[in-house]
Amino acid sequence: MATLRFQALDKATSRKPVSFEETGRKSEIFGSNVFNDKAMRQFLTPDAYKAVKSAIELGTKIDRKIADYVAMGMKEWALSKNVTHYTHWFQPLTGTTAEKHDAFFETSMDGSDPVEKFGGSQLVQQEPDASSFPNGGIRNTFEARGYTAWDPTSPAFIFGSTLCIPTVFVSYTGEALDNKTPLLRALSAIDTAATEVAKYFDKNVKKITPTLGWEQEYFLIDAALAASRPDIIATGRTLLGHTSSKGQQLDDHYFGSIPTRVLQYMRELEYECMLLGIPVKTRHNEVAPGQFELAPIFEETNLAVDHNSLLMDVMEKVAERHDFKVLFHEKPFKGVNGSGKHNNWSLATDTGVNLLSPGKTPMSNLQFLTFFINTIKAVHDNEELLRASIASASNDHRLGANEAPPAIISVFIGQQLTKVLAELEGVTQGKLSPEEKTDLKLNVVGKLPDVLLDNTDRNRTSPFAFTGNKFEFRAVGSTANCAVSMTTLNSIVAKQLIDFKKEVDALIEKKDLKKDEAIFNILREYIKQTKNILFEGDGYSEAWAKEAKKRGLSNHKTTPEALKAKVSKKAFDLFAELGVMNHVEVESRYEIELEEYVKKIQIEGRVLGDIARNHVIPTAIKYQNTLIENVRGLKEIFGKDFEKIAKEQIALIKDISTHIEEIHRNIDEMISERKKANNLDNTEKMAAAYCNKVKPYFEIIREHSDKLELLVDDEMWTLTKYRELFFIK
Numbered sequence: 249m250a251t252l253r254f255q256a257l258d259k260a261t262s263r264k265p266v267s268f269e270e271t272g273r274k275s276e277i278f279g280s281n282v283f284n285d286k287a288m289r290q291f292l293t294p295d296a297y298k299a300v301k302s303a304i305e306l307g308t309k310i311d312r313k314i315a316d317y318v319a320m321g322m323k324e325w326a327l328s329k330n331v332t333h334y335t336h337w338f339q340p341l342t343g344t345t346a347e348k349h350d351a352f353f354e355t356s357m358d359g360s361d362p363v364e365k366f367g368g369s370q371l372v373q374q375e376p377d378a379s380s381f382p383n384g385g386i387r388n389t390f391e392a393r394g395y396t397a398w399d400p401t402s403p404a405f406i407f408g409s410t411l412c413i414p415t416v417f418v419s420y421t422g423e424a425l426d427n428k429t430p431l432l433r434a435l436s437a438i439d440t441a442a443t444e445v446a447k448y449f450d451k452n453v454k455k456i457t458p459t460l461g462w463e464q465e466y467f468l469i470d471a472a473l474a475a476s477r478p479d480i481i482a483t484g485r486t487l488l489g490h491t492s493s494k495g496q497q498l499d500d501h502y503f504g505s506i507p508t509r510v511l512q513y514m515r516e517l518e519y520e521c522m523l524l525g526i527p528v529k530t531r532h533n534e535v536a537p538g539q540f541e542l543a544p545i546f547e548e549t550n551l552a553v554d555h556n557s558l559l560m561d562v563m564e565k566v567a568e569r570h571d572f573k574v575l576f577h578e579k580p581f582k583g584v585n586g587s588g589k590h591n592n593w594s595l596a597t598d599t600g601v602n603l604l605s606p607g608k609t610p611m612s613n614l615q616f617l618t619f620f621i622n623t624i625k626a627v628h629d630n631e632e633l634l635r636a637s638i639a640s641a642s643n644d645h646r647l648g649a650n651e652a653p654p655a656i657i658s659v660f661i662g663q664q665l666t667k668v669l670a671e672l673e674g675v676t677q678g679k680l681s682p683e684e685k686t687d688l689k690l691n692v693v694g695k696l697p698d699v700l701l702d703n704t705d706r707n708r709t710s711p712f713a714f715t716g717n718k719f720e721f722r723a724v725g726s727t728a729n730c731a732v733s734m735t736t737l738n739s740i741v742a743k744q745l746i747d748f749k750k751e752v753d754a755l756i757e758k759k760d761l762k763k764d765e766a767i768f769n770i771l772r773e774y775i776k777q778t779k780n781i782l783f784e785g786d787g788y789s790e791a792w793a794k795e796a797k798k799r800g801l802s803n804h805k806t807t808p809e810a811l812k813a814k815v816s817k818k819a820f821d822l823f824a825e826l827g828v829m830n831h832v833e834v835e836s837r838y839e840i841e842l843e844e845y846v847k848k849i850q851i852e853g854r855v856l857g858d859i860a861r862n863h864v865i866p867t868a869i870k871y872q873n874t875l876i877e878n879v880r881g882l883k884e885i886f887g888k889d890f891e892k893i894a895k896e897q898i899a900l901i902k903d904i905s906t907h908i909e910e911i912h913r914n915i916d917e918m919i920s921e922r923k924k925a926n927n928l929d930n931t932e933k934m935a936a937a938y939c940n941k942v943k944p945y946f947e948i949i950r951e952h953s954d955k956l957e958l959l960v961d962d963e964m965w966t967l968t969k970y971r972e973l974f975f976i977k
């Protein structure tokens with residue numbers, strides 16, 4: 249009897265929803281565990297408050313003495329909420345978050361004078377043991393230790409009984425060891441570049457803030473069922489499992505009513521998010537059974553990235569209380585949709601304008617078109633780098649698979665804007681006649697708001713789609729730290745805007761064109777140059793893959809292939825020019841991502857070998873033995889007639905033997921390929937070998953195992969089945 253599976257099923261089927269009641273209105277509790285403006289006003293001295301505000305808004309430094317006052321206020325606030333510990337909270341290159349808790353509590357050497365202590369120095373800087381985090385050779389090169397430093401632009405918050413202080417993580421020589429540092433630099437680069445361009449349209453603009461609204465997709469399965477699957481525990485996905493007869497065919501899950509247990513989970517999750525100031529707004533079922541989505545109101549990008557990382561932690565913690573396991577993996581189950589994390593992105597001015605939203609006047613629409621077309625140009629010129637920014641072993645399962653963006657980057661802009669671009673393409677070279685100017689103002693840029701209102705033809709198959717007032721980068725994986733894709737996107741657009749400004753200024757100076765004439769002229773050229781990246785059709789179709797190939801667009805289906813763009817000369821130059829990452833920082837990230845890829849595939853290979861040999865084969869043999877017993881019995885009773893009577897059983901016995909043999913043989917071959925891969929002398933070669941030589945065995949082994957799942961007596965099968973993982977809630 250397959251005990252673990254049936255015990256888990258017993259547990260899962262007998263659960264009652266863990267009910268949860270919110271206390272207080274959302275608007276009242278929102279941010280109450282955040283050291284936000286309200287808390288700062290209450291707990292900081294006026295000087296300290298002013299210093300922090302100016303650090304947030306203008307990026308000014310906070311001097312040490314003021315930092316002491318800030319720390320004091322923060323500590324008082326935290327103690328007033330029964331907090332006992334503090335931690336620097338950071339995002340090392342593992343892709344997750346890290347924290348090391350220290351108590352506020354201190355005594356003198358002899359144990360006297362117990363006191364709660366937290367000074368400026370503890371707030372501003374800490375030294376976690378950098379050697380335990382991936383550094384891709386940075387430390388070896390510089391023999392440097394790492395330290396964390398307070399990022400005042402993301403407010404401190406309380407999680408559990410710990411005060412968490414968002415920090416950057418850098419080496420003593422200044423190289424970024426985390427995902428936040430390059431992001432902050434990219435945000436600053438695009439602020440500068442976009443402000444310069446926005447000034448063409450409004451002299452009062454002083455600051456541009458990139459905005460991010462992520463949408464987090466995830467699967468929820470019962471904790472006991474999850475724990476009964478060694479592959480889910482070790483890899484976050486099922487390596488084996490025959491597809492359930494019922495999956496998502498009926499489309500009955502999407503936007504359907506949310507199961508009660510899940511709804512209670514979501515309520516508590518949202519409550520926790522409210523306390524932490526994460527402005528979650530929508531929740532609904534997704535397409536696959538057991539799949540859900542959660543999305544917040546968009547925020548400034550650095551804060552939005554922190555909030556997404558924090559959310560993923562909170563989701564796991566709340567899930568424990570509701571006996572659920574959250575699966576963030578991009579493709580936890582074969583045969584149903586995977587999960588993504590759409591990154592909705594735009595640019596906002598300090599004068600309150602969304603630069604990707606068409607305005608009310610021809611001038612504001614020209615501004616919109618400027619940022620819109622420059623974004624398309626940036627994506628066009630850097631499609632491979634953008635693809636590289638979302639590459640990971642787990643996202644490889646999703647890119648190009650059913651109901652997910654393909655590995656080809658293209659931009660969807662909709663019918664109306666396609667028409668507008670076609671008209672702008674016809675703008676005269678050089679100076680424009682007064683008639684043409686009037687026509688452009690009245691009929692092209694003047695009409696935008698009306699046309700966009702009915703721009704409802706949203707293409708769900710595009711990896712990078714314009715959705716009315718923002719771009720939506722949909723190919724980002726559900727496990728990803730948004731900092732990586734956001735660093736790339738903001739960097740390429742920043743670089744593009746710098747180039748655009750230079751080109752426009754040159755036309756104004758050398759050709760004596762008026763500002764808007766120069767802008768029209770440059771935009772016209774961009775429209776001509778970037779047609780290849782625009783695609784309005786079905787992104788999942790075979791035809792598009794062929795067409796994209798003709799257009800010369802990249803289609804890197806695997807991580808080792810895709811990542812190469814990160815270490816191209818173009819990428820090194822781009823990040824260096826903007827001051828986002830130097831050569832060593834870029835290279836180290838490449839190295840770390842390849843290493844991570846190798847480790848993930850290595851672990852999956854091992855786990856797959858183990859469960860195939862320890863679960864699948866023994867079970868198959870057990871079942872085969874009962875068949876053999878049966879045949880033997882039939883022979884005893886029926887004598888030589890038995891062969892006719894036991895025909896099916898005998899065929900089954902043979903079938904099972906074939907699958908067992910194939911599984912054994914393929915595992916042996918996979919192991920020998922793994923050994924060869926491990927002996928290669930560099931990570932790049934190793935990653936390629938794991939990708940092309942080791943990974944292909946996964947599907948073969950799985951196929952034989954899944955066939956056995958269909959043949960073997962259900963009572964004996966040890967691995968919890970897809971239908972159980974999907975539907976028992």
Ligand code: ADP
Nearest residue numbers: 459460461462543544545546592593594602718
């Ligand atoms: P969906 O893509 O599921 O149809 P919506 O298009 O309504 O949903 O919005 C999705 C996300 O877009 C939300 O998380 C929202 O906060 C975000 N969003 C809306 N406006 C902006 C903006 N200007 N900048 C960044 N994100 C935005």
Ligand code: MG
Nearest residue numbers: 463590592720
């Ligand atoms: Mg969306």
